[in-house]
Amino acid sequence: MNRELPALPDALPGPVTDSHCHLDVAEEYSGLAPEDALAQAASVGVTRLVQVGCDLPSSRWAVAAASRWPSVVATVALHPNDAARLGDRLPQALEELAALVAEEAADPARRLRGVGETGLDWFRTPEEEGRHLQRESFAAHIALARRHDLTLVVHDRDAHDEVLEVLDAEGGVDRLVMHCFSGDADFARRCLDRGAWLSFPGTVTFKPNQHLRDALRLTPTDRVLTETDAPFLTPVPHRGRPNASFLVPLTVRFMAEQRGEDLAGFCASLHDNASAAFGGSW
Numbered sequence: 001m002n003r004e005l006p007a008l009p010d011a012l013p014g015p016v017t018d019s020h021c022h023l024d025v026a027e028e029y030s031g032l033a034p035e036d037a038l039a040q041a042a043s044v045g046v047t048r049l050v051q052v053g054c055d056l057p058s059s060r061w062a063v064a065a066a067s068r069w070p071s072v073v074a075t076v077a078l079h080p081n082d083a084a085r086l087g088d089r090l091p092q093a094l095e096e097l098a099a100l101v102a103e104e105a106a107d108p109a110r111r112l113r114g115v116g117e118t119g120l121d122w123f124r125t126p127e128e129e130g131r132h133l134q135r136e137s138f139a140a141h142i143a144l145a146r147r148h149d150l151t152l153v154v155h156d157r158d159a160h161d162e163v164l165e166v167l168d169a170e171g172g173v174d175r176l177v178m179h180c181f182s183g184d185a186d187f188a189r190r191c192l193d194r195g196a197w198l199s200f201p202g203t204v205t206f207k208p209n210q211h212l213r214d215a216l217r218l219t220p221t222d223r224v225l226t227e228t229d230a231p232f233l234t235p236v237p238h239r240g241r242p243n244a245s246f247l248v249p250l251t252v253r254f255m256a257e258q259r260g261e262d263l264a265g266f267c268a269s270l271h272d273n274a275s276a277a278f279g280g281s282w
Helices: 023-030 034-043 056-068 080-105 131-147 160-170 185-193 210-218 245-259 263-277
Strands: 016-021 046-052 072-076 112-121 151-157 176-178 196-200 224-226
Touching (some): 023 046, 023 056, 034 046, 034 245, 046 112, 046 245, 056 072, 080 112, 112 131, 112 160
Parallel strands (some): 016 046, 046 072
8 A cells, every 4th residue: 555645735715624533543654743734734724623532542642632733622532443342341441531521621721522433333343242332332422422512423334223323312412423424315314304514534535435425415514524534535536545634625625516516615614514513613
């Protein structure tokens, strides 16, 4: 695999937010230092980032990054695949996560904005290998987000119906982001009915993914987000190479064309939507 970063694209006409990235993983994967990632993103109009935690160490890293860089806010979580792997250590890990959330949510600076990525992943976890632990962890994250008025960021892979079943059973949350939206138009409607924002990464540019483009077109303008999931899910024409927040303009231009929207106006909507989804400006 080619791990050389692509060249910077043309800048966008207005600021947008990468609503889901992993600066720490990107540095390990491609050698892109976080401060360089932020500077390069800003140079093309990607002025804010949401740094996402997937386990306790990366969650602590996310909080520290948000405290260090004003353009970054954090979310924290145990990824569903990690929840399944933890086994009987899951309750203790959830307790530690809850303590971290309580401490950071009490900070007047409020750099912690979300709980996630949490959810369900049936692709990597067969039924006999811990799906019940994923459900247990997901329910705990929902309660945590609701308790501290934080946005819930949901990872959903091959588990569309089950994700909504758990959300409904647990009473939902005030702010819900469907990270790396992977469903079709029907699933998009069901998520939107629950007040969700749908976040589209570079996969929407992949030729086989017409179902994502159908979902994108029907999503109301005030419910659309974009993300990289960097260093993964790199948009066309750089699929297969490392992703970075500075590649958001490729996805945004594609999304605006698919929706038939003016690019500058679409950028403004994405910026406002990220503020609404993650509880304020930064």
